[in-house]
Amino acid sequence: MGIIEGKAPYVYVSAKVAEIIDEKAQYIKNRGQRDLYYRRLILDYLHKWGEGTKKDFTKLLFDKLPDVLDSTQKDNKIRTLMSSMKKEEIIELTTTNK
Numbered sequence: 001m002g003i004i005e006g007k008a009p010y011v012y013v014s015a016k017v018a019e020i021i022d023e024k025a026q027y028i029k030n031r032g033q034r035d036l037y038y039r040r041l042i043l044d045y046l047h048k049w050g051e052g053t054k055k056d057f058t059k060l061l062f063d064k065l066p067d068v069l070d071s072t073q074k075d076n077k078i079r080t081l082m083s084s085m086k087k088e089e090i091i092e093l094t095t096t097n098k
Contacts (some may be wrong), residue, residue: 010068032066
């Protein structure tokens with residue numbers, strides 16, 4: 001049984017330990033979600049409002065990203081998600097909505 005997960009220096013207690021110490025909710029917040037979850041949120045936003053800015057997507061995703069990430073890492077994650085969605089031609093980025 002592993003007692004920690006993640007990558008140094010951003011480690012957190014494992015699911016088994018979180019269960020023992022009654023920190024299951026914090027475990028989920030630290031672990032984060034699969035990229036598909038964040039991508040769906042972006043797509044839901046776009047389906048509802050037709051377009052959005054990086055600022056809009058930052059507001060949407062920032063508090064949903066893992067707690068172990070700092071602000072810079074969260075910004076990078078959002079930028080990477082948007083870039084990969086553009087590369088796959090799922091979304092279109094323009095200079096006005098970056």
